[in-house]
Amino acid sequence: MKYRTLGKTGMKVSVIGIGTWQFGGEWGKNFTSDEVRQILATGRDLGINLIDTAECYGDHLSESLIGQAIAGERDKWIIATKFGHRFTGHLKRSDDRTAADMREQLEASLKALKTDYIDLYQYHSIRDSEFDNEELRDALEKEKKAGKIRHIGNSISNGIDLVHQASRSGWANVEALQLVYNRLERKAEAVFDICQQQKLGVLARVPLASGFLSGKYRRGATFQAGDVRAARTQEQIDQQLAEVERIAKEEVPPGVDMAQWALGWCLRDPVVTAVIPGCKSPEQVKANAAAAELVETIE
Numbered sequence: 429m430k431y432r433t434l435g436k437t438g439m440k441v442s443v444i445g446i447g448t449w450q451f452g453g454e455w456g457k458n459f460t461s462d463e464v465r466q467i468l469a470t471g472r473d474l475g476i477n478l479i480d481t482a483e484c485y486g487d488h489l490s491e492s493l494i495g496q497a498i499a500g501e502r503d504k505w506i507i508a509t510k511f512g513h514r515f516t517g518h519l520k521r522s523d524d525r526t527a528a529d530m531r532e533q534l535e536a537s538l539k540a541l542k543t544d545y546i547d548l549y550q551y552h553s554i555r556d557s558e559f560d561n562e563e564l565r566d567a568l569e570k571e572k573k574a575g576k577i578r579h580i581g582n583s584i585s586n587g588i589d590l591v592h593q594a595s596r597s598g599w600a601n602v603e604a605l606q607l608v609y610n611r612l613e614r615k616a617e618a619v620f621d622i623c624q625q626q627k628l629g630v631l632a633r634v635p636l637a638s639g640f641l642s643g644k645y646r647r648g649a650t651f652q653a654g655d656v657r658a659a660r661t662q663e664q665i666d667q668q669l670a671e672v673e674r675i676a677k678e679e680v681p682p683g684v685d686m687a688q689w690a691l692g693w694c695l696r697d698p699v700v701t702a703v704i705p706g707c708k709s710p711e712q713v714k715a716n717a718a719a720a721e722l723v724e725t726i727e
C-alpha cells in the first residue's frame with residue numbers, strides 16, 4: 429500500500445480507501461455483519477486504513493455495520509462520515525442541514541460507529557446557501573473543540589458549480605474535499621488549483637464510474653431492481669459503456685486490469701490524496717488495493 433497526507437489534516441491515509449454506500453443496501457444486495465467484517469479485515473490486512481461512509485447509507489446502517497466490524501481496532505482506521513441527509517426509504521432522503529440537525533446526526537453516527545470521535549466529518553452534498561450558514565460552521569467548530577470531530581471535510585455535490593464551496597474552504601475550516609472524479613467525469617479538475625493553493629486533500633469518489641470503469645459491463649447491460657444503477661435509462665448506460673469500450677481499447681495498456689488502471693488514473697495528480705471505490709466483496713477490495721502499485725506509472 430502507498431500513503432499520502434490528506435490535505436491540512438496531516439492524516440496519512442492509504443491511497444486506496446473503501447467506500448461503503450453499498451453496505452446501506454442500495455446496490456442490489458443486503459450485507460450481513462460477517463460480510464462487512466470480512467471486507468474490512470481484507471482491506472486492513474492489505475494496508476488500507478480509510479473508510480468513507482455516511483449518515484444516509486441506510487438509516488446509519490452502513491455506519492453501524494462498520495462499527496461492529498471494527499470494534500476493538502478503532503485506532504487502526506481513519507473514518508470519514510457525513511451529515512446533511514436523513515434516510516427516509518430506499519434511495520429517498522430528506523435534507524437536514526441546520527446546526528441542530530448536524531448535532532443530532534453526529535450523535536447518531538458516533539453511536540452507530542461505536543466510537544467517540546469521527547476523523548473526518550463531511551458536509552454531504554449541500555447547497556451553497558446552506559454551506560454559507562455561519563451557525564452551522566460554528567457548531568461544527570464547537571464539536572471539534574469537544575473532541576467529537578478531528579477534522580472537517582466537504583463532499584460537494586457534482587450537480588452544482590464546485591468553485592463556491594471549494595474556494596470558501598478556509599472560511600469553513602474545511603481541510604479536505606470529496607469530489608466525483610473518474611476517467612469519465614473530470615469536472616473536479618476545475619477546482620484542483622484551488623485545492624493546491626489551499627492545501628486541501630481530495631478524496632475521489634465514484635472512481636470506477638459506479639463500476640462501469642471495471643470494464644466488466646457491455647452495452648445492453650441491465651441492473652436489477654434495488655440497484656441504484658437501475659434508475660438510469662438504457663441510453664445513458666449504453667453511452668457510458670461505449671466510451672468505456674473506447675478507453676479500454678485506446679488507453680488501458682495490454683494486460684492491465686481496467687478497474688486497477690481506472691483507480692491509478694485518478695491518482696496521477698498528487699492533489700488527489702486517495703480514491704474510495706465502493707466494494708461489495710473481499711475480492712474487490714483485494715483487486716482495488718493492488719491498484720496502489722500502478723500509482724505514478726500512469727500519465
Ligand SMILES: NC(=O)c1ccc[n+]([C@@H]2O[C@H](COP(=O)([O-])OP(=O)(O)OC[C@H]3O[C@@H](n4cnc5c(N)ncnc54)[C@H](OP(=O)(O)O)[C@@H]3O)[C@@H](O)[C@H]2O)c1
Pocket residue numbers: 446447448449450455480481510552553583584585606633634635636637638639640642644687704705706707708711712713715716
Ligand atoms: N455525495 C457523496 O458524498 C457520495 C456520493 C456517491 C458516493 N460516495 C462515496 O464514494 C464511494 C464510491 O462511489 P460508488 O460506490 O458510488 O461508485 P464506484 O466506487 O465508482 O463503484 C463501486 C462499484 O464498482 C464495482 N466494483 C468495485 N470494485 C470493483 C473491482 N475491483 N472490479 C469490478 N467491479 C468493482 C462494484 O459494483 P458491482 O460489482 O455491482 O458492479 C461497486 O459497487 C461510495 O461507496 C461512497 O462511500 C459519496
